[in-house]
Amino acid sequence: MSAPGAAPAGAEEPLFRRALGADFDRLHPRLRRRFSTGLATGEACLGRGTMDRIWRGGAWVQPFLLVGALRNILVPRTGRGVAFTIENTPYRDSFGRQAVSFVRTFALPGGARRFDAAMVYSPERGCVVDYLGTHHHLAVDLHPGVDAHGALVIRSGAQRLREGPLDVGLPGLLSGAALVRESYDEAAGCFRVSVRVSHPVLGAVFGYEGSFTVRYVALERHRPGPGVRPRREERRV
Numbered sequence: 001m002s003a004p005g006a007a008p009a010g011a012e013e014p015l016f017r018r019a020l021g022a023d024f025d026r027l028h029p030r031l032r033r034r035f036s037t038g039l040a041t042g043e044a045c046l047g048r049g050t051m052d053r054i055w056r057g058g059a060w061v062q063p064f065l066l067v068g069a070l071r072n073i074l075v076p077r078t079g080r081g082v083a084f085t086i087e088n089t090p091y092r093d094s095f096g097r098q099a100v101s102f103v104r105t106f107a108l109p110g111g112a113r114r115f116d117a118a119m120v121y122s123p124e125r126g127c128v129v130d131y132l133g134t135h136h137h138l139a140v141d142l143h144p145g146v147d148a149h150g151a152l153v154i155r156s157g158a159q160r161l162r163e164g165p166l167d168v169g170l171p172g173l174l175s176g177a178a179l180v181r182e183s184y185d186e187a188a189g190c191f192r193v194s195v196r197v198s199h200p201v202l203g204a205v206f207g208y209e210g211s212f213t214v215r216y217v218a219l220e221r222h223r224p225g226p227g228v229r230p231r232r233e234e235r236r237v
Contacts, residue, residue, distance in 0.1 A: 012038065012039050012040040012098060013038070013040070014035060014036045014037070014038045014040070014041075015035075015038065015098070015100060015119055015120070015121045015128050016035040016036075016128065016144055016152070017035075017036065018121045018128075019121060019127055019128045019142070019143075019144050020144055020145075020146065023145065023146045024146075026146040026150060027146055027150055027151075027152060028149075028150035028151070028183065028184045030184040030191070031150065031151070031152055031182065031183070031184055031191075033216075034088075034191070034214060035152065037088045037090055037100060037216075038090045038098060038100060039090045039091075039092065039098050041090075042218060042219050042220070043090075043216045043217060043218060043219060044087070044088060044089040044090065044216070044217045044219060044222045044224070045088040045214050045215075045216055046085070046086075046087055046088070046214060046215055046216075046217060047084075047085060047086040047087075047088075047191070047212040047213065047214040048083075048084070048085050048212055048213060048214075049083075049084050049190065049191075049210060049211050049212025049213060050081055050082065050083060050084060050210050050211065050212070051079075051081075051082045051084045051106060051208045051209065051210035052080065052081065052209055052210045052211075053079075053080050053208065053209055053210070054075060054077065054078050054079050054080075054082055054106060054108075054207075054208040055078055055204075055206070055207055055208070056076070056078055056204075056205065056206045056207075057199075057202070057203060057204040057205050057206065058202075058203075060202065061205050061206065062076060064205075065205075065206060068133070069113065071133035071134045071135055071137060072114040072115060072116040072133050072134050072227075073115065073116070073132045073133040073137075073138065074115060074197070074205075074206050075106055075108075075113045075115055075206065075208075076113070077106075077108045077109075077110070077113060079106070079108050079109065082106050082107060082108055082210075083106075083107035084104065084105070084106055084107070084210060084212060085104070085105045085212075086102065086103065086104045086105075086212065087101055087102075087103045087105075087224065087225055087228055088100055088101060088102060089101045089103075089219075089222065089224045089228055090219070091224075091229060093118070093120070093229075093233050094233045095233065095235050097120045097121075098120065098121070099118050099119065099120050100118070100119050101116075101117075101118055101224070101228045101229065102116070102117040102118070102119060102130075103115075103116050103117075103225065103227075103228050104116075106208075114227075116132070116133055116134055116227070116230070117130050117131060117132050117133075118130075118131045118136070118229070118230055118233075119131070119142070120237070122237040124237060125141055125237055127141050127142060127143055127157070128141075128142040128144065129141060129142070129237045130142050130156075131230065131233075131234060133230070134227065134230050134231050134232075135230060135231055135232040136162065136230055136232055136233055136234035137161060137162060137163055137234075138159060138160070138161060138162075139159065139160045139162060139234065139236070139237060140156050140157070140158075140159045140178070141156065141157035141158045141159070142154050142155075142156060142157070143155050143156075143157050147181075149183060150183070150184075151181055151182060151183035151184075152180075152181070152182045152183075153179075153180070153181050154178070154179070154180040154181075155177070155178070155179055155180075156176075156177055156178040156179075159175045160236070162234050162236055167236060172200050176197045176198060176199055176205050177197070177198055177199075177200065178195065178196070178197045179195075179196045179197075179198075180193070180194070180195050180196075181193070181194050185211070188211065189213070190211040190212060190213050191211060191212050191213070191214065192209075192210070192211045193208075193209065193210065193211070193212070194207070194208075194209040195207050195208050195209070
């Protein structure tokens with residue numbers, strides 16, 4: 001890995017502000033603050049709540065979920081009323097980029113399961129790139145938008161598999177499509193999230209839905225949880 005270099009102009013702007021442009025201001029104010037987490041704000045965003053439901057598709061899905069779970073990609077278990085945390089910590093990665101962790105922990109019976117990601121903004125690709133798992137093996141383009149209610153809606157795009165010299169773009173039949181919606185519920189005073197991953201031919205793969213509240217912690221006083229930063233970082237976007 002190369003030593004961190006000087007950040008290019010605009011690199012400290014929040015990832016989702018860069019991706020959304022003027023539409024960022026259409027987000028609900030609570031979402032604007034939450035997705036402004038970055039090096040410029042000097043804060044981490046820590047969430048805690050309950051997933052009403054964690055689900056998966058048919059039996060054919062389970063082997064893929066079990067393999068992914070070895071590197072904290074997706075969750076192979078189902079459940080209802082599952083305690084949940086999410087840790088969004090901004091940091092400078094090994095290549096000088098602003099990155100933000102999205103480490104989700106589900107307190108399932110029999111042991112907690114994690115779904116890890118680190119996000120960066122890629123000027124080359126013109127979008128947020130989501131590096132999934134503990135070793136950045138899978139890079140996924142994320143295309144965010146804002147709906148009529150001020151919720152953030154994210155659709156996944158192209159996906160690449162990286163392992164050593166291997167750099168392969170995954171065709172549609174070998175990849176899943178993710179749809180994420182996060183909103184703020186004024187009446188309940190919490191964020192609501194729903195995630196659905198599906199296959200273009202085989203249908204539903206995995207998803208969850210629930211609610212959580214957040215608190216903001218100054219980075220100088222924040223000690224990230226174990227394994228928040230990936231074990232291996234990938235330069236290629």
